[in-house]
Amino acid sequence: MRQELQSLPKTLADDVARNLVMTGRLIDEDAEGAYAYAKIALRLASRVAAVREAAGFAAYANQKYEEALAEFRTARRMTGNVELWPVMADCERGRGRPEKALEMAGAPEVHKLDKAGQVEMRLVAAGARRDMDQVDAAIVTLQSPELASHSVQPWTARLRYAYADALLAAGRQDEAREWFAKAVEADRDGSTDASDRLAELDGVEFVDALDEDGNGAAEPSEAGEDAGTDRD
Known part of the structure; x- marks a missing residue:
C-alpha cells in the first residue's frame, strides 16, 4: 500500500494514508466510522488500487454489498490479482444472488488462489448452499x-x-x-x-451474578433448583 501511495504527491499521500489507517483501526469495532474514513481516502485517491480495496472492505462491513462489489471489481481490474475473488462472491450472496456465488466458486480464478483463499471460497460456497436451503450440500462442500x-x-x-x-x-x-x-x-x-x-x-445457562437492581450478589437458589446450571 505504501508503494502504491508513492505515486501521489507526498502531502496527499500522507492524508490518504492517515484515512486508510483509521479505516483499518475502526473497521471491526465501528464500521460506520471506518466507512467514513474510507470514503475520504477514496475521494482523495480513487486511482489507487489499495484505496479502492479499502473502500470495498469498509462498504462490505456496512453490508453495502453493491458498493463493495463495485470497488472490489475496480481494484481487481487495476491489479489483475484474484485475492478478492472470495469476498466478491460473498458480496453476490449479500445481494441475494447465491447462484452467482456458486458460479464464481467453480470459476478458473479459484485455482489461482492460495490455500487461505481456497478455504475462504469453500466457506462462501457453503454459505450460498445454505442460502438456497441446501444444507446437506453445504455439509459436503465443507x-x-x-x-x-x-x-x-x-x-x-x-x-x-x-x-x-x-x-x-x-x-x-x-x-x-x-x-x-x-x-x-x-x-x-x-x-x-x-x-x-x-x-x-x-444445556449450560449463564446467569447474571448481580440481583435485578445490580446492587449486589444474587441470593443463592435452593439446592437442586438450578441443577446443571453454571454461572460466570
Missing part, C-alpha cells in the same frame, strides 16, 4: 482435507465452526457438538462464538 487436518491454521476455527453449524441445521446434534468443540480448540483469539454454541448444546 468436507475437505483442511477440515480433516489436525494442524491449526488461521482459517481452522471458522471452517470447523461453519461445519458444526451446518450439521446442527441438518439435525445432526451430536456431530455438531463434536465439531463445535473442535472449533473451540482452534479458536485461540475468540474469532467465533463456538464456546457459547457448545455451552448451549450442553
Whole structure:
C-alpha cells in the first residue's frame, strides 16, 4: 500500500494514508466510522488500487454489498490479482444472488488462489448452499482435507465452526457438538462464538451474578433448583 501511495504527491499521500489507517483501526469495532474514513481516502485517491480495496472492505462491513462489489471489481481490474475473488462472491450472496456465488466458486480464478483463499471460497460456497436451503450440500462442500487436518491454521476455527453449524441445521446434534468443540480448540483469539454454541448444546445457562437492581450478589437458589446450571 505504501508503494502504491508513492505515486501521489507526498502531502496527499500522507492524508490518504492517515484515512486508510483509521479505516483499518475502526473497521471491526465501528464500521460506520471506518466507512467514513474510507470514503475520504477514496475521494482523495480513487486511482489507487489499495484505496479502492479499502473502500470495498469498509462498504462490505456496512453490508453495502453493491458498493463493495463495485470497488472490489475496480481494484481487481487495476491489479489483475484474484485475492478478492472470495469476498466478491460473498458480496453476490449479500445481494441475494447465491447462484452467482456458486458460479464464481467453480470459476478458473479459484485455482489461482492460495490455500487461505481456497478455504475462504469453500466457506462462501457453503454459505450460498445454505442460502438456497441446501444444507446437506453445504455439509459436503465443507468436507475437505483442511477440515480433516489436525494442524491449526488461521482459517481452522471458522471452517470447523461453519461445519458444526451446518450439521446442527441438518439435525445432526451430536456431530455438531463434536465439531463445535473442535472449533473451540482452534479458536485461540475468540474469532467465533463456538464456546457459547457448545455451552448451549450442553444445556449450560449463564446467569447474571448481580440481583435485578445490580446492587449486589444474587441470593443463592435452593439446592437442586438450578441443577446443571453454571454461572460466570
